[in-house]
Amino acid sequence: MTVIKTEGLCKYFKDKKALDGLNLDVQDGVIFGYLGPNGAGKTTTIRVLLNLARPTRGTAYVLGEDIRSSRRYLREVGFLPDVPNFYNFFTAREFLSFMADISEVDNPKGRIEEVLELVGLKDERKRIGAYSRGMKQRLGLAQALLPDPKLLILDEPTSSLDPQGRKEILDLIQSLRGKKTIFFSTHILNDVERICDRIAIIKEGRLLLEDSIDNIKKRYGRYRILIEVDNPERLIDKLKALSQVRSIERKNENGIVIEVSDILYIQRDIPRIIIQEDLLLERWERLEPSLEDIFLEVTA
Amino acid sequence: MIFRLMKKELYEFLKTGKLIAIVAVFLFFSILSPITAKIMPDLIKSMSMEITIIVPPPTWKDAFLQFSKNLNQIVFLVTVLLFIGSIAEEKNRKTATLVVSKGVDRREWVVAKFVFYFLLVFLLLWASFALCYYYSVILFPDTEFYSSFSSSILFLIYITFIISLTVFSSSIGNSMLEAGGIFISVFIALNILNIFPSVKPYNPMNLSSIENQWILSGVDWSIALKPVISSLLLSLILIFLGASYFNNQELE
Numbered sequence: 242m243t244v245i246k247t248e249g250l251c252k253y254f255k256d257k258k259a260l261d262g263l264n265l266d267v268q269d270g271v272i273f274g275y276l277g278p279n280g281a282g283k284t285t286t287i288r289v290l291l292n293l294a295r296p297t298r299g300t301a302y303v304l305g306e307d308i309r310s311s312r313r314y315l316r317e318v319g320f321l322p323d324v325p326n327f328y329n330f331f332t333a334r335e336f337l338s339f340m341a342d343i344s345e346v347d348n349p350k351g352r353i354e355e356v357l358e359l360v361g362l363k364d365e366r367k368r369i370g371a372y373s374r375g376m377k378q379r380l381g382l383a384q385a386l387l388p389d390p391k392l393l394i395l396d397e398p399t400s401s402l403d404p405q406g407r408k409e410i411l412d413l414i415q416s417l418r419g420k421k422t423i424f425f426s427t428h429i430l431n432d433v434e435r436i437c438d439r440i441a442i443i444k445e446g447r448l449l450l451e452d453s454i455d456n457i458k459k460r461y462g463r464y465r466i467l468i469e470v471d472n473p474e475r476l477i478d479k480l481k482a483l484s485q486v487r488s489i490e491r492k493n494e495n496g497i498v499i500e501v502s503d504i505l506y507i508q509r510d511i512p513r514i515i516i517q518e519d520l521l522l523e524r525w526e527r528l529e530p531s532l533e534d535i536f537l538e539v540t541a
Numbered sequence: 542m543i544f545r546l547m548k549k550e551l552y553e554f555l556k557t558g559k560l561i562a563i564v565a566v567f568l569f570f571s572i573l574s575p576i577t578a579k580i581m582p583d584l585i586k587s588m589s590m591e592i593t594i595i596v597p598p599p600t601w602k603d604a605f606l607q608f609s610k611n612l613n614q615i616v617f618l619v620t621v622l623l624f625i626g627s628i629a630e631e632k633n634r635k636t637a638t639l640v641v642s643k644g645v646d647r648r649e650w651v652v653a654k655f656v657f658y659f660l661l662v663f664l665l666l667w668a669s670f671a672l673c674y675y676y677s678v679i680l681f682p683d684t685e686f687y688s689s690f691s692s693s694i695l696f697l698i699y700i701t702f703i704i705s706l707t708v709f710s711s712s713i714g715n716s717m718l719e720a721g722g723i724f725i726s727v728f729i730a731l732n733i734l735n736i737f738p739s740v741k742p743y744n745p746m747n748l749s750s751i752e753n754q755w756i757l758s759g760v761d762w763s764i765a766l767k768p769v770i771s772s773l774l775l776s777l778i779l780i781f782l783g784a785s786y787f788n789n790q791e792l793e
Contacts, residue, residue, distance in 0.1 A: 291642045294791040315644030326635045328549075330556040339552070342545045344643050384639065 242269040244392050244422040245290065249299035252285050252446070259285040261446040262299065267439075270419055274437030275426040278540055282446040283426040284323065287396050290424075291320055304391060316344070319385030323397040325377055329370030333362050333380050336369060337387060344388040356383040360413065375406035382413060393423045399432055411436055430532045440532075444540045454532065461535040464504040469496040469524035470515060479514045483507075495523060542646065546653035547660075550627075554661070559623050564665060566619045570611035571669030575676040578603035601684035604677045605692065605756045612666075612696050613749045620662060620700065621707055621724065627654045628711040628787065629720035638792050648784040655708045655780050662700055666693060691760045692752040698772050699748040705776035705783075712783030712790075745772035 245267035252260040260282045267273045277283050288294040290303055292312050300307055306314040327336055334353060341349035357363045360379040365372075369380065378398065385393055395414070399407040407429075414423060415436045427433060433440055434454065441451040450457065470476050473495055480486050480499060485507050487500045501507040504527075515522050554560040581603070582596035628651065631637040641647055670693045677684040706727055707720075714720030734740045741747055747768045755761070 288791070288793075293638060293642065293793075295789075312644055312646075315642060318642070318644075320639075320642045322635065322638060324635075325639070327639070328553065328636055330553060335552070339549050340639075340643065342548070343542070343640065343645050388643070 243267070243302070243305075244269050245273075245301065245303055245424060247286075247290075247299065247301040250286070250289065250296050250301055251298035252282075252289055252294060253297045258446050260289070260296070263443070263446065263448055265301075265441060265448065265451065267422060267424055269422055271438040272414065272418060272423045272425060272436055274433035274440040275424060275443070276428065276430070276433060276440055276536060277426075277443040278428060281443045283428075283443065284396055285446070286443075287320075287394055287424075287426060290394060291315065291318070316388065317391045319388065319390035319393045321378075321381045321385045321393070321395045321398050323400060325381030325384075327369045327377065327380065329368060331369055332367065333357060333365050333369060333383070336380070337384060340384045340387055346388050352387060352389070356386050359383070359386065361409070375402055375409075378402060378406065378410060379413075382410065391422065393417070393421050395423065395425045397427050397429075398425070399427065399429060407432070430536055434532045442536060442539050449539050457532075457535055458530055461530060461538060463530060463534075464501045464507070465498055465528040465530070466501065466507070466511075467492060467496060467498050467524065467526040467528055468511070468522070469493075471495065471521040471523065472518075473497050475518050476514065476520060479518065480511070483510065485510070498528065542649050543653040543656060546645070546650055547657040550654060550657040563619060563623060563661065566616055567665040567669040568672060570615060571608065571671075571673040572676060574608035574611055574673055575601075575604035575680050578607050579680045599681070601677050601681040601689070602756050604673065604681060604684070605689045606753060608670075608673045608689075609692060609696065609749070609752045609756065612700075613752075617700070617703060620658075621703065624654075624658050624704060624707040625711055625720050625724060626717035627658070627708060628783075629714040630711075630717050632790075632792060633716040635793060641792065647788045647790075651708060651712055651784040651787050652780065654711075655705060658704045658708070659701060662704065663697065666697055666700070688755055688760055692755045695748050695752045695755065695765060695769070698769050699745060699752075702745040702748075702772040702776050702779075705779040709779040709783035712787040742767040743771040744768060745775060748772060 243266060245265060247263050247265040250260050250263040251258070263282070263286065275283055275286070285294065289296050290301055290308065292308055292315065296309070300309050302308070304314045304317050308314075331339070334357070337353045337356065338349060341353060346352050354363065360383045362376065362379055362383065365376070369377070372380065378401070382398070385395070398414070399410050402410060411432055414425065417423060418436075425433075425437065437454060439451070439453050440457065442449045452460070468476070473491070477489055477497060480489055485501050485503045487502055490498045492498050512522075554563075578599045582599055585594060585596055628637070631640070640650065670690070674684065674686070674689060677689070707724060710723035710727070711720040714723050731744060731746050735744050735746050745768055748765070751765050751768065754764070
């Protein structure tokens with residue numbers, strides 16, 4: 242089942258095209274990473290999906306409803322903004338009680354305790370105004386989860402957190418895998434690699450790529466080998482003569498990274514050169530393409 | 542849903558001390574007005590030792606003129622200051638985003654704010670009227686109920702219009718400052734319109750002068766009918782426009 246579908250979605254602000262013919266397809270139960278450099282249109286997409294902004298052209302369907310004609314679907318959506326702001330005079334329980342009230346949550350007291358336990362704020366009694374950034378982020382996640390939504394939309398949920406806070410939020414999101422569809426915008430590629438099933442990369446409001454991480458790595462993966470020898474200069478001279486070698490990059494004192502077009506050929510050829518040149522092989526490692534490399538390549 | 546949203550407003554007023562502020566202002570001036578009216582002649586006499594000033598003996602009319610003046614100045618100001626940021630500041634602080642992304646009907650939200658403020662002022666006005674009347678009767682046994690009560694009804698209609706203008710301004714503005722700017726612009730424009738004889742009878746700004754007239758010369762509904770009807774109609778139109786605007790507004 243398709244949870245989010247956008248069809249030629251456009252959003253223009255005066256002279257700026259924030260979204261330009263965006264076509265997205267997010268299936269039920271996946272953790273969907275929505276990537277893009279700053280200003281790519283990630284937050285605008287989320288604002289349109291949540292009916293906080295109207296599309297200039299095109300439309301989107303969320304949980305089967307056309308966002309232009311309905312807001313009912315919002316009852317099934319949980320949303321965590323990038324910097325969540327709350328009513329500071331409330332305590333977490335009071336705030337969640339209000340949110341449960343307007344979301345018409347069944348058994349609100351029990352549900353509030355459940356989500357507070359889940360985000361680790363069960364014992365907090367102070368007013369929200371005194372919360373740290375990380376605590377606010379966790380409370381934001383609690384209010385998003387409160388109505389037990391089918392779809393969770395998280396706008397850069399980890400961008401302002403320290404490593405410990407980031408880990409906690411990511412673990413929490415990961416614990417929801419398979420239970421909910423999670424649309425997760427970020428520019429932190431490590432987070433995406435860690436928890437997402439599928440990703441989309443956008444730039445200047447246009448979709449550049451959408452697929453599973455494995456498929457993307459296969460498609461964009463380049464053959465790269467890290468070699469460390471006692472005299473890399475001699476090896477570099479020999480490698481320059483090989484047509485299969487696309488590029489050579491010095492990594493450290495003894496290491497080089499080479500990118501090649503034919504991995505099988507090179508895996509036979511280079512060891513032969515090393516033996517002929519009487520070099521001492523200290524390290525040989527085939528490098529996996531990282532999402533960062535792919536991201537930089539796609540968005541370049 | 543409107544009731545649920547109003548509960549949050551009540552909670553906010555309780556937790557932030559806004560309720561204490563508005564209750565204190567209403568009640569303070571309701572007690573102070575008849576007392577001030579009573580002691581004012583003695584105060585004036587005691588200040589000028591050398592000149593003989595003839596001050597007419599105070600009446601209940603002085604007490605209620607004082608009450609009306611305080612309502613129209615201080616209570617008006619406090620009401621506007623407390624309510625002007627109601628929606629605009631929620632947009633500015635992005636708490637509105639959290640609420641409307643839960644699927645809350647935006648028009649209901651605007652109506653809930655208006656109804657809550659109206660009920661609050663309604664209750665406080667009658668409580669303060671009751672207090673003012675009670676002290677007036679003690680100090681001036683001939684206090685007229687009908688005139689004083691009717692003039693307070695006019696103030697209620699006037700302040701209802703002001704609340705609707707406040708909520709309207711707050712629905713349109715994206716911050717307290719913007720909302721305040723919109724409110725002041727409309728308020729000044731309405732006061733300027735009072736110079737046109739054809740507009741004046743329908744102008745809500747005219748109500749406060751009729752209040753005083755009623756206290757001084759007795760109730761005459763014929764002069765108040767036009768501004769009362771236009772104020773109530775304009776209040777409905779302002780709430781409708783504010784709710785419609787906010788319903789279609791893009792939020793951050």
